[in-house]
Amino acid sequence: MKLWKKLTIMLVSILGLSVLSTETAQADAHTDFIDRLSQPVLKVSRQNHLYGSVMMAQAALESNWGTSQLSMDAHNYFGVKGNYDGHSITMSTNEANASGSMYNTLANFKVYPSAQASLNDYAKVLRGGTTWNPFLYEGAWRENASSYMTATNIVAENYATDKDYANKLNKIIADYDLHDRFDRTSANSTDADTSTRITPGVDYASYEGSATVKPGTIKFYNGVPTATDKAKVVRTKQLANKKVKVMARGIVTKDQTIWYQVKSGSVTGWIQITDILGLKNH
Known part of the structure; x- marks a missing residue:
C-alpha cells in the first residue's frame, strides 16, 4: 500500500476517534447535568403537578446544559428576568423588535441562591401564570396535558419566540429518556401537594x-x-x-x-x- 494511502487511512481513523471522543464527552456532560438536577426536578414537578421531563429539558436548553454564564453565576436555569429577593445580575441578551429582527441589549436577570430556588420560581410561573393571565400555562399542567408533548407545545407558545422550541425540548426528552425517568414516577395527581386535597374543577x-x-x-x-x-x-x-x-x-x-x-x-x-x-x- 502506498504511503499516502496509509497516511490517509490513519488520519481518517484519528479524526473518527476524535469526533467519537467529543460526542462521548458531551453525552457524559449532559448526563451529569441531568443527574445533578434530578432530585430537585422530581421534587418540584411532583409538588406542582408538572411534567418533570419538560422542566428538565427546558433547564438544559435555556442554560446550555448548565454551561451558560447565567446558570453558573446566578443559578438561573431558565433565563428569568427581574430580581429574586432583591438580587439581580445585568447581562447582555438578544431580543426581538416589533418586526421580528434581533438586536442586542442589556437586561437584569434573577440571581438565585440555588438550583432548587430557580426550579421553584419556574414552577411558580407555570402554575401561577402572569399578573394579567394566571391561566397562561394551564394547558401544560399534568391535570390538563395528556402528554409531555402537549405540555411542550404550551410552554413553547408562551415562553419563547423560537418556532422550533417545542421540537428542541421533545428531542432532549427523547434522547435522554426523560419521560420514563421523570414523568412515570410522578403520575399520581395526589403528588401535586401532599398538604392539599386535589379537588376536580x-x-x-x-x-x-x-x-x-x-x-x-x-x-x-x-x-x-x-x-x-x-x-x-x-x-x-x-x-x-x-x-x-x-x-x-x-x-x-x-x-x-x-x-x-x-x-x-x-x-x-x-x-x-x-x-x-x-x-x-x-
Whole structure:
C-alpha cells in the first residue's frame, strides 16, 4: 500500500476517534447535568403537578446544559428576568423588535441562591401564570396535558419566540429518556401537594405570602370546598386579626371564586379571598 494511502487511512481513523471522543464527552456532560438536577426536578414537578421531563429539558436548553454564564453565576436555569429577593445580575441578551429582527441589549436577570430556588420560581410561573393571565400555562399542567408533548407545545407558545422550541425540548426528552425517568414516577395527581386535597374543577398554584384574617366568624375548610364539604368554623378569638402564612391558591373554574391555603401555628386550612386582608406575595 502506498504511503499516502496509509497516511490517509490513519488520519481518517484519528479524526473518527476524535469526533467519537467529543460526542462521548458531551453525552457524559449532559448526563451529569441531568443527574445533578434530578432530585430537585422530581421534587418540584411532583409538588406542582408538572411534567418533570419538560422542566428538565427546558433547564438544559435555556442554560446550555448548565454551561451558560447565567446558570453558573446566578443559578438561573431558565433565563428569568427581574430580581429574586432583591438580587439581580445585568447581562447582555438578544431580543426581538416589533418586526421580528434581533438586536442586542442589556437586561437584569434573577440571581438565585440555588438550583432548587430557580426550579421553584419556574414552577411558580407555570402554575401561577402572569399578573394579567394566571391561566397562561394551564394547558401544560399534568391535570390538563395528556402528554409531555402537549405540555411542550404550551410552554413553547408562551415562553419563547423560537418556532422550533417545542421540537428542541421533545428531542432532549427523547434522547435522554426523560419521560420514563421523570414523568412515570410522578403520575399520581395526589403528588401535586401532599398538604392539599386535589379537588376536580379547581386550578391550583403554589403561593408564598402573608395576609391578615378578617374579624368575625369565618368558614375554614380542609380543602377548596365542594358542595359536599362541611366547613370547620373558626371563632374570632382563634384567627381574627391574626397574620397568617399563605401557602397556596386555588381557583374554582366554574364560578372563578378564589381560595387561599393559610397557616397559623398548627392550624392549616382554606379560606375565601373575601375573608382575608392585606394579601402580600413574598
